[in-house]
Amino acid sequence: MIDTHPRRLFAVAALAATLAATLAGLTSLLSGSVAIDASDLLAYLDGSLPALETQVLADIRIPRTLAAFVTGAALALAGVLMQVLLRNPLADPYILGLSGGAAVGALVSITLGVGGWWLSGSAFSGALISVALVFGIASRAGGWSTTHLLLTGVVVSAGWGALINLLLATSASTSVQGMLFWLMGDLSQSHVGGPHVALLLLGALLSLRGARTLNVLVRGDLLAASLGVSVPHVRLALFFGASALTAMAVTTAGSIGFVGLVVPHMLRLLGARDHRLLIPFSLLVGGTLLVIADTLARTLLAPQQLPVGVITALIGVPSFIAILRSSPQR
Amino acid sequence: MSDLLTLDALTLRAGERTLCDDLSLKIEQGQRWGVLGRNGAGKTTLLHALAGLSPPAQGCVALDGNDLAALTPRIIAQHIGLLLQDTSDALPSSVLETALLGRHPHARGRLFDNAEDLGTARGALARLGIEHLADRAVASLSGGERQRLALATLLVQAPRLLLLDEPSNHLDVGFQSPLVALLRSASEEGKSAALVMATHDINLAARLCDFIVLMVRDGETLIGGAEQILTSENLSRAYDCNIAVVEHNGRKLFYPC
Numbered sequence: 001m002i003d004t005h006p007r008r009l010f011a012v013a014a015l016a017a018t019l020a021a022t023l024a025g026l027t028s029l030l031s032g033s034v035a036i037d038a039s040d041l042l043a044y045l046d047g048s049l050p051a052l053e054t055q056v057l058a059d060i061r062i063p064r065t066l067a068a069f070v071t072g073a074a075l076a077l078a079g080v081l082m083q084v085l086l087r088n089p090l091a092d093p094y095i096l097g098l099s100g101g102a103a104v105g106a107l108v109s110i111t112l113g114v115g116g117w118w119l120s121g122s123a124f125s126g127a128l129i130s131v132a133l134v135f136g137i138a139s140r141a142g143g144w145s146t147t148h149l150l151l152t153g154v155v156v157s158a159g160w161g162a163l164i165n166l167l168l169a170t171s172a173s174t175s176v177q178g179m180l181f182w183l184m185g186d187l188s189q190s191h192v193g194g195p196h197v198a199l200l201l202l203g204a205l206l207s208l209r210g211a212r213t214l215n216v217l218v219r220g221d222l223l224a225a226s227l228g229v230s231v232p233h234v235r236l237a238l239f240f241g242a243s244a245l246t247a248m249a250v251t252t253a254g255s256i257g258f259v260g261l262v263v264p265h266m267l268r269l270l271g272a273r274d275h276r277l278l279i280p281f282s283l284l285v286g287g288t289l290l291v292i293a294d295t296l297a298r299t300l301l302a303p304q305q306l307p308v309g310v311i312t313a314l315i316g317v318p319s320f321i322a323i324l325r326s327s328p329q330r
Numbered sequence: 331m332s333d334l335l336t337l338d339a340l341t342l343r344a345g346e347r348t349l350c351d352d353l354s355l356k357i358e359q360g361q362r363w364g365v366l367g368r369n370g371a372g373k374t375t376l377l378h379a380l381a382g383l384s385p386p387a388q389g390c391v392a393l394d395g396n397d398l399a400a401l402t403p404r405i406i407a408q409h410i411g412l413l414l415q416d417t418s419d420a421l422p423s424s425v426l427e428t429a430l431l432g433r434h435p436h437a438r439g440r441l442f443d444n445a446e447d448l449g450t451a452r453g454a455l456a457r458l459g460i461e462h463l464a465d466r467a468v469a470s471l472s473g474g475e476r477q478r479l480a481l482a483t484l485l486v487q488a489p490r491l492l493l494l495d496e497p498s499n500h501l502d503v504g505f506q507s508p509l510v511a512l513l514r515s516a517s518e519e520g521k522s523a524a525l526v527m528a529t530h531d532i533n534l535a536a537r538l539c540d541f542i543v544l545m546v547r548d549g550e551t552l553i554g555g556a557e558q559i560l561t562s563e564n565l566s567r568a569y570d571c572n573i574a575v576v577e578h579n580g581r582k583l584f585y586p587c
Contacts, residue, residue, distance in 0.1 A: 083421065208441070209441075218418075218423075219418055220416075223417050226410075227434045228408070229434070231403075
């Protein structure tokens with residue numbers, strides 16, 4: 001149990017989580033149709049690896065592993081922030097309808113038969129439209145209360161859901177499989193670059209810096225205000241911060257479910273209720289979970305690739321149940 | 331004696347209803363004030379205005395001569411603390427973690443708690459008699475234990491002005507004398523402490539408070555020393571029922587009849 005001396009357990013657990021993340025990353029780099037072993041990695045570092053293996057590592061495995069880690073970490077962090085913003089344990093990064101907007105954008109571009117930059121661009125635009133919509137409706141109705149915001153998000157999600165079904169029902173059967181992969185979350189087309197990593201790092205640093213404030217805010221707006229938190233400012237920052245992280249994740253890899261909802265809860269059950277612990281561990285564990293899930297998704301039935309969102313749930317559900325059963329109810 | 335908090339021509343409204351109209355008073359250090367009135371009379375709204383949580387319809391509240399509206403929430407929280415009627419525990423937290431929240435206004439720029447924070451929090455839990463619950467989940471506490479925890483968190487915050495919204499809620503009668511002793515000492519320690527308590531318990535207010543704000547109706551408020559305000563006539567009018575007084579061992583007891 002992580003008790004109330006966060007600093008002491010922080011070091012031990014941080015070491016363990018970092019080790020797990022490193023192992024998962026290495027396994028991901030070494031798994032795939034082209035055989036690459038640990039000595040090849042060292043050879044890659046000093047430039048003596050043959051051209052084919054170098055290309056596989058540099059163009060496929062490293063970017064994909066990085067994309068998986070960054071996406072998983074962003075989703076887990078966005079989940080933590082949304083759960084604080086809405087003060088609701090059922091909140092996840094997609095609860096305000098952002099993934100629905102992104103999905104409609106992506107599906108439209110799949111329907112039109114354009115991919116690559118157009119696909120991510122239209123997904124990102126869809127996400128932005130959804131954020132603007134929820135923000136506009138919630139502020140105009142004077143409804144920055146958690147319940148009002150939550151209801152707005154749920155209704156906007158429902159609207160996007162109807163559009164998604166409409167697009168699926170009317171699309172040519174050849175493009176439906178691509179759409180389903182996108183909807184379930186898929187890292188096979190993913191690339192992350194400097195801006196993605198920078199956004200994640202910025203989000204991580206700012207939330208860690210404000211972790212104490214989040215501990216207070218999660219206990220209620222009034223209590224937080226009476227303890228000196230500028231509640232409206234922090235809530236706005238949470239809304240836009242979580243939205244930016246989610247938009248990045250969704251644009252990179254489609255709507256991968258489960259990570260953002262369950263990683264924070266798993267960690268809370270293990271004792272990391274304090275956001276000073278919860279935020280760094282969510283980043284590490286979320287990233288690691290997605291790297292493992294993606295490695296399995298592309299190796300289990302190779303050469304066929306499975307949607308990674310299915311794997312996250314298949315790993316996540318049993319581990320969550322195990323933790324839930326083993327954690328003492330005090 | 332210096333003025334800790336000054337209310338200047340304060341008007342508070344809830345929708346169309348006027349809760350208090352043109353209320354002016356000074357809360358000086360060492361004073362204990364009770365706020366009484368019927369359900370919905372505006373006791374909580376008044377406390378929130380004194381804490382700077384909701385802006386008044388008219389007038390202003392000043393801390394050491396500075397308008398609360400011009401101060402940041404953190405500065406206010408270093409001087410004014412508020413015991414709320416309800417807190418949320420949608421997500422899990424432990425008792426000690428909750429008590430430590432009280433250090434928030436004083437811990438700017440520090441990510442982790444230091445020995446002083448922990449010592450203060452454990453000390454406050456001990457004063458409320460709940461140190462043995464330190465590692466328990468808040469969700470597993472009884473209503474009375476939660477109320478003690480909220481009081482402990484307020485002591486950890488160590489404000490100069492204690493605002494208490496129904497401090498005796500959920501507490502059993504055996505804890506009432508310790509509560510009075512605790513609030514009396516909390517309002518006397520520190521450099522210049524004072525206390526404002528909203529309560530439905532007239533006898534608690536009579537026991538602890540030197541001054542009373544009685545919210546009668548339609549914005550009418552009676553303000554003054556406890557002896558002068560707490561009369562059968564005033565109370566009967568404010569609560570819209572007959573309230574009688576008996577004296578026993580030098581203490582006045584109020585009861586509805």
